[in-house]
Amino acid sequence: MNQSFQFFPEAASRGAVEVDYLSFALLAICLFFTIGIFAAILVFGFRYWHTREVDRQFSPSRRMHWIVELTWSLGPLAILIALFIWGAVVYVRIHRPPDNPLEVNVVAKQWMWKIAHPNGRREINSLHVPTGRPVRLTMISEDVIHSFFVPAFRAKQDVLPGRYTTIWWEPTKPGRYRLFCAEYCGTSHSQMIGEIVVQSPEDYSQWAAAEPSQTLSERGQRHVKQLGCLKCHRAVAGTQTGPSLTGMYGSSIPLSDGTTIIADADYVRQSIIEPMKKVHDGFKPTMPSYAGQIESEALLEIVAYLRSLEDVQGD
């Protein structure tokens, strides 16, 4: 972390540079019009000062008037649409899921960030990430709304209670960067801060392996067994009370109301907490709710386990 005075924030991800280009363009537009208006005011102010003898005859034709008005309506409109498109391209990119990301879980609560890496290592108020690979956070809050903000990555995402949100970036520059909670969350909002440690892939692997433990999907598998999920969700066709969990994650699920839904993390979570909301077509709505029985971290571990079964062929 750069502790000294700075005028421009460090950029440490591939997306950050993209945002900076956009920012420079916006700055140029802001300055161009602001300086233009100030200059016009000054020039007119001097030129048409009330004691000066200048030609003040002014009777523009109707046609001229329309041309002027249309120019300064449609000109800005064109600039605005261009800005919209540019901003949208950057925005859509961050909403497209990356290829083969490092999947990290984040649980936010007043006033800390609890983070779990795929190999099982956990940390609080700090996040270690490798360069050269997209890192995706799947985040949930246990109380109020928070927001995961890394200025060096130029992006933030609100963290909601009751629903997963995700954000991803591809870090490029090893170093230590600030992590802030950007959504006001109560007394110690300004203490809900931490650091992002960007490391080379080797350093990251070494760091992650330093505290050996079960991986997230192993833990998830343990929860699935302990909770008795497999009593109904067996993989053997024809004997199931509930749909098979193998290959389910990421697939398109037909629902009893005739619609379909992609089985993402949020769908998995909702199916466990509120099983009656979206029932898999062809199965009886008999599953009980597990609300209040599974901790936020454990639920994310179950998601990690099901994700690990994503590409496994069901039999």
Add this chain to the structure above:
Amino acid sequence: MFKVTDQKSYLNAEEGIGSWLLTTDHKRIAILYMVSLTFFFFIGGMAAVLFRLELFTPEGDLLSADSYNKLFSLHGIVMVWFFLIPSIPTVLGNFLVPLMIGARDLAFPRLNLFSWYLFMAGGLFTLTMIVVGGVDTGWTFYTPYSSTYANTFVILAATGIFISGFSSIVTGLNFMVTVHLFRAPGMHWFRLPMFVWTIYATSLIMVLATPVLAVTLLLVATERIFGVGIFDPAIGGDPLLFQHLFWFYSHPAVYIMILPGMGVISEIVPCFTRKRLYGYRFIAMATMAIAVLGFLVWGHHMFVSGQSMYAGLLFSFLSMLVAVPSAVKVFNWTATLYKGTIFLKTPMLYALGFIGLFTFGGLTGISLATLGFDMHVHDTYFVVAHFHYIMVGGMIMAYLGGLHFWWPKMTGRTYSEWWGRISALIVFGGFNMTFFPQFVLGYLGNPRRYHSYPDEFQVFHVMSSLGASILGVGYLLPLVYLLWSLKFGGRSSHNPWQAAGMEWDVPSPPPKHNFDLVPTVDWPAYDYAPAHKELTIGEGEPEPH
């Protein structure tokens, strides 16, 4: 032109405090609002003084975190609902709309007084809330923090806003009916001063948007008191529902706060350029376009909230569209200067300051509407700086400009022009010093509403706090010399600025019933004759009779 034989003005037509508290005269009600709003402005300002002092150092040392959180919440709530939203409509609007359209009062004079009482009742709840312990949710009351987790006086604060909201609705309704039905013969829509157009557009928003705020606050209270799950997912609610409802009101409310300011500027600029407002019809239509489009852009407050990507795209696009009518206005005001006869009196200084600061505020708003940029600066000081450029650099500059412009009309007195100019310059300088560094802070990543912050941000916070103290002086000065003018100021003629507009045809201060004879209008708005060489404006000249 419409001289009144009766020498008594609205100020001395009746005597005693009771005659003020029970008045139905729109001009006296304007004064009641002016006094109450000045009080609330200084309460909100004091809160800002305290938290800017805290932010002088990175550590949270002067105030506790809870006190800091309560102070910025108080600042926001008081400034938004008890100053900015009512400011120009209830003070200048109440005073001027009937005079400008040739009416003797608003359509519902008793309702007008009632809305002041509603406003004061709401204010009383808010003051009670402050005294008993405050609220720490920010002015935005985001759920589930406000509905479940906050341990402060959310219900009291919400009740105050709820009640004052009805004051807004009633005032808006009153203006709309008045503009529709009480225009003098011949005063058709395109002869109205632009100020009346903007008050009309503002009223439309007040009437249509404020009920949504009332419902939203009621829902927060229902969840908080009865535990009914509406916004808190722990009991089956949806936290984003609150943001949709809140911004469905609060984004249009931003236009409630700026449109009347644009109206004031549209009056001042023609007077001090001795020229018709350039592009009158375009500005009028732009005003209505802003009022309508303003209802369709609330989702730009939620680009990183977890709303769908497609909603983000749509709201970004619509937000870009709303910038067009604003740009049209800025260009037309600037074009009004072209080939004008320019005088730089105090009101004009404020008006030119408004144009510059509003332009920069608007452009940074466009930046925020740009999706990829907002992801970085959302919820940082960049946003704070942006809306202060609009609200303070725009609206408060316009309010002060309007106050200086119509002060001679309202009070019959003239103030010190020298002090007026000095304080306008101090406000302009102090304002920029306070809020410009916050753009940099925002881009560096300092989130808003932070009690303590990393050391590397301190330079900018120190600049901002120093600027705020200059700005404070700029606000205190007018309080002093304007009050001074009431007793020691010169007598103003009925039209010290040689301005067009019917409010300048009646004596200063106007008589209680405004016009002896309701005029028949057969002239356009801003009927400024080409300035002759000997024209002087702003010098107190003796009353002609």
